[in-house]
Amino acid sequence: MSGARTPVRSAERGTARPTVTISFAGFNRAWAAWMGDRLERNGVRVVYLRWDAPPEVSLPRLLRDLMLSEGRVLILVSEWYFQLGPRSHEEWNAALREVVAPDPTRFAAVSVTNAPLPQAVSVLSPANLTNLGADEAERRLFDRLDLPYDPHANGVDGRRGPRFPASMPEVWGGVPRRNTRFTGREPILSDIHHVLQSAEPGAGVVSLHGMSGVGKTQLATEYVYRFGSEYDVVWWVNAEKRVTYRRFLAELAPKLGLQTGQEYGERLRAVRDALRRGEPFSRWLLVLDGADEPEQIWDLVPTGPGHVLITSRNPEWSEHNSRLLEIPVYSRDESVAFVRRRAPRLTETEADQLAEALEDLPLLLDQTAGWLNDSDLSVREYIALLEGGIDSDVVKVSADFPVAFQTAWSILLNKLRETVPESVDLLRLCTFFAPGFIPVRLLRDLPGDELPEQVAGLVNDPLLWNKAINQLRQYSVVRLESHEASLDEAATGDSLYLHRMVHQIVHKDMPEPERTEFIDVVRRALAAADPRRPTDTRLWPTYAEIVPHLKYADVLHTPSAEVQQLVLNCLRYMFLSGEYRAGTKLGQRALEAWRELLGETHPRIWDLTYHYCNLLRANGDYAGSERLNRHATDYLREERGTQDLEHLRAANGLGGDLRGLARYEEALELSQWVLVAYRDQLGDQDSRTLNALNNLAVSLRLLGRYEEALDTDRRTWEARRNLLRARHPWTLTTEFAYALDLRLLGRYTEAESVQARNVDEHRIVMGADNPQTLYAEHNYAMCLYRSGNRDAAGPMFASILERGERVLGEVSPTTLVFATSQSCFIREHGDIDLARELSESVVARYEVARADNHPFLAGARANQALILRNVGEREHAHALLEQALTDMTAALGPTHPWTVGTALNAAALRNLTGDPESAELLSRATVVNATESLGRTHPLTLSTRIAHAADLRNLRDRRQAEKVEQEALSDFESTLGRQHPHTISARSRIRPYWDFEPLLT
Structure with a gap:
């Protein structure tokens, strides 16, 4: 049978x-x-x-x-x-x-x-x-099975089969330990597998979305173990913060055998490229755990033949090429099965009652069943407690949390206090860090004599520490699967994971005396972890780890000088690393708190003002920064005198504010005075003197005095290389400024050579998406464009704008620079409608952010007029250009390069609208102004000469037109070469135009 x-x-x-x-x-x-x-x-x-x-x-x-x-x-x-x-x-x-x-x-x-x-x-x-x-x-x-077999059988299609389950994928990292109590979820696991396996290459991305405590991470972990044999690479990454995501994804590079340097930005690029190409492995699975902020990391999600699995509380992943799967609470059958596995002493009926009381929430079921199994309390008695049999002062944490969760936690905390009270102390300490991965190793690094007796006993006794850790693990209060720690760290509990829900309820349920004592311990731990060198990019990962915890440790309301210095260093790091928006918020809160705590004129207020104003300026709030800096400058000058170093620092910052407000002459005068004062006080080779010299060059550049700016930047660059190092961020800034000066002077080949190297160094030192790196890349793209390499420049403009909008926002001064260049490029070489839309948005943003007489607004309108000209709206374009010319002349004078460029365009529109005489008068004057400002052979001057020849020809003065044109062509060929696009266009009698490019201040 x-x-x-x-x-x-x-x-x-x-x-x-x-x-x-x-x-x-x-x-x-x-x-x-x-x-x-x-x-x-x-x-x-x-x-x-x-x-x-x-x-x-x-x-x-x-x-x-x-x-x-x-x-x-x-x-x-x-x-x-x-x-x-x-x-x-x-x-x-x-x-x-x-x-x-x-x-x-x-x-x-x-x-x-x-x-x-x-x-x-x-x-x-x-x-x-x-x-x-x-x-x-x-x-x-x-x-x-009593079946014959061929051990070498490969099947009909020769396909590669699943890996033997007892062997691991060739690359495996960061994956949490498998939960041997995992229950149910079969349909969801099947759905994940089906969606990933049926996805087209590059589209295999699934996001598991659901409320806190629903078990998204456990589900992803089970998927990895259940289907991991189908992959050659399985890599798990903590994606709660962009900086940690980048760092741990970059750690995959050596595992893939990629030959890179030590800098994690370089490794990250190599990893993403290898995954995209599917070399050396095409079957890869990347898990991004806790990716609750898609806008922070979506651009770094690898594409290619592999698969990506994301866990997140944020449903916005559906907008980023990801299939969203909603993860519900357990079904009742799953809850009962899980509870009985977690608490074998409970009957099926009791498990059902408990599941109903706890609303089938996996995290709460796990924690409660765990300690109930060890307790003499019956399920009926426990449910009675949940329904109000405990103290009536249970705090309601959030409408998002079930009441049962909050009550259950009060019961569990009582259980922990009775067994290992030190575990409650450790848990409460953890709530003064941010939820998620908590670097409790920082607590253990504190000297014991600086700690309260209660905490010192816990931290300094390894047996007691491990006992507290194990008690919290036993009831699933914390877990040790740290993606930021080595295996040794995880084994000793040096880094814990505390769920957001647990964090909030424990933080609320804490006596005030312990709150005061514990928060002071965490503040000191964070201050002790401060590397104290925020300008060293190699230490940025440490600051990136510290910053999220500042809010929870309430570091702004302590008189501790050490903690206040930590805040200042973090603000400096946030400015240098490009975290402008978050840094501005921290600076604002700090200023309000410290004025109340320390008084309006405490010395630390001036330190804070300096860092806060840097961030305000980076965000484009020049008026707000100017108010603060002017107050600081006036007060310090009155109280300490003009040569006081803090007064000079405030005055130097005020110069930056004036430049942002387009008060360039004032800024230049102030920059010159500050430089002299620093030289008198500190000498030529002090870093503060060199900062002032750098700022002088910025003022000169904005005034169109490019040769003087170049000379100043050359001297600053040489001095910074000697004083600091070639890869110091300030040295790279000056090298970039030098290349920018070269380009503005029309020395495109030299500029491209310097800037190419500078971009590479920026990526290594600062990271690919740092604002300073993006601006360096923008200058490189402009060098390529001006040299005639449009094919290379075009994709760079688009990429830089996309990254700038994501990193900095659409209204950032830096983003507006990128948007301006992209609009100008696609006007000539892309979609004119898209160029118009982008240009109109730039004008609108400048209208909101800048005064009516600001040259940036006039320049943006001049660019917009060129688009209107190209789409046939000549009268509108003519009116807009004439307004721009009037405003630019009033703001900067007739010989400024921006005014010269605007006049070049305005003369062309006068011709198109039937006024050749006025056009010729304007173009003749423009040649004179350009020659005075930039010299006879500058590319912009050459363009004005070609335009003047065209206007003379329109007035039928052919002899003079020919003479002007031939002289200009000869200078074009000797300056840019016969095959340069500008030379070819001029030879073809295509009338030149000028694009306005805003410069950062």
């Missing part, structure tokens, strides 16, 4: 093939996939049947239903197979004796576990596959 060799006709081949139905628990899917693949390669037809055991259906009936399957039934034996339900071993023994024993040959079995199993499993005679290599496991599989 055996059905082991029942022939089944193959529709494809017309031949009989044996059929095997594999019955497996979802937990062991990788084993089932491997076995099925080996069977199919040897001509066996395989049917996969995941074993589900609904509690309402009896085991004998389920086993009889299994016998209806085709061919022989192969049961994959593991503890998971018998735990589904869950049912007792006695129930299983009875069912196996009743159904299997009468016809044992209908079944076959293999075992992949050494765990205790129901005794009656022996009727299945399972072949043991544990602790074997792939070849021996395969031999035993076929032997148990």
Whole structure:
């Protein structure tokens, strides 16, 4: 009666093939996939049947239903197979004796576990596959099924099969330990697998979205273990913060065998490129855990032939090429099964009651069932406590949290206090860090004599520390699977993960005396972790780790000078690293808090004002920065005198504010005075003197005095290389400024050479998306464009703008520079409608952010007029250009390069609108002004000369037009070369135009 060799006709081949139905628990899917693949390669037809055991259906009936399957039934034996339900071993023994024993040959079995199993499993005679290599496991599989096999069979298509489950993927990192209590979620796991496997290359991205505590991370972990054998690379990354995401993704580089330097920005680029190309591995899985802010990291999500799995509380991932899967709370059957596995002493009815009371929330079920199993408290008594039998002053933390969660936590905390009270102390300390990954190692680095006795005893006693850690782990309050720590750190609890919900409830439920004591400990720990060198980019990861915790440690309301210095250093780091918006918020809160704490004129107020104003200026709030800096400058001059160093620092900052407000002459005068004062006080080679020299060059550049700016930047660059180092951020800034001066002077080849190297150095030192790096890349793109390499420049303009908008926002002064250049480029070489839309947005933003007479607004309108000209709206373009020319002349005078460029364009529009005489008068004057400002052979001057020749020709003064044109062409060829696009255009008598480019101040 055996059905082991029942022939089944193959529709494809017309031949009989044996059929095997594999019955497996979802937990062991990788084993089932491997076995099925080996069977199919040897001509066996395989049917996969995941074993589900609904509690309402009896085991004998389920086993009889299994016998209806085709061919022989192969049961994959593991503890998971018998735990589904869950049912007792006695129930299983009875069912196996009743159904299997009468016809044992209908079944076959293999075992992949050494765990205790129901005794009656022996009727299945399972072949043991544990602790074997792939070849021996395969031999035993076929032997148990009485099937012949070829160990070298590759199947018909020669495809690569699943990896042997007992072997790991070639690259594996950061994955949390598997939760042996994982329960249910089978449909969701199947959906994830189906979506990823059926996705087109580059689109295999799934986001698991759901409320806190619903088990997204546990689900992702189970997916990795269940399907990991299908991949060559499995890499788990903490994605809660951009900086940690970048760093840990970059750590994949050496695992992939990529040859890179030590800088993680370089490694990150290499990793993303390798994953995109699928070399050296095309089957990769990347898990981004806790990615709650898509706008921070979506651009860094790799594309390519592999798969990406994201866990997030934020549904906005659906807007970033990701399939969103909503993760609900447990179904009641899943809750009951999980509770009984977590707390075996509870009956099925009690587990159901507990699940209902806790609203099927996995995190809460895990924590509560864990301690209930060790408690004498009955479920009925516990539920009575939940319903109001405890103290009535339970704090309601958030409408997002079930009331049951808050009450349950009060009960659990009482349990922890009774057993290991130090675990509650540690837990409360953790809540003065930000939720998520908590670097508790910082606490252990503090000297014991600086700690309160209660905390010192915990931190300095390794046995007590580990006892507290283990108590919190036992009840799933924290976990040790730290993606930021080494295995050794995880083993000693030096970095913990505290769930957001737990963090909030514990923080609220804390006596005031302990709150005061614990927050002081955390503040001191953060201050002790301060590297005290925010200008050193190698230390930025440390500051990136510290900054998120400042808010929770309430560092702004302490008189501690050490903590206040930490705040100042973090503000400096945030300015240098480009965290302008977050830094501005911190600076504003700090100024309000410190004025109240320290007084309006405390020396630290002036330190804070300096850092805060830098951030305000970077965000484009020049008026706000100017008010603060002017107040500081006036007060310090009055109280300490003009030569006081803090007064000079404030005055130097005020110069930057004046430049932002387009008060360039005032800024120049102030820059010159500050430079002299610093030289008198500190000498030529002090870094503060060189900062003042750098700022003088900025003022000169904005005034169009490019040669003087170049000379000043050359001297600053040389001095900074000697005083600091070639890769110091300030040295790179000056090198960039030098290349910018070269380009503005029309020395495009030299500028491109310097800027190419400078961009590479910026990427290495500052990172690819640092604002300073982006601005350096922009100058490089402009160098390429001005040199005639439009094909290379175009994609760079688009990429720089996209990254600038993402990193800095659409209204940032730096982003507006990028948007201006992109609009000008696509006006001539792309989509004119898109150029118009972008240009109009730039004008609108400048109208809001700048005064009506600001030259940036006039320049943006001049660019907009060129677009209007190109789409045929000549009268509108003419009116807009004339307004721009009037405003630019009033702001900067007739000889400024920006005024010269605006006049060049305005003369062209006068011709187009039928006024050639006025056009010629304007173009003649423009040549004179350009020559005076820039010299006879500057590219802009040459363009004005070509335009003047055209205007003379329009007035039929051909002899003079020819003379002017030939002289200009000769100078074009000697300056830019015969094949430069500007030379070719001039030779073809294509009238030149000028694009306004705003400069950062």
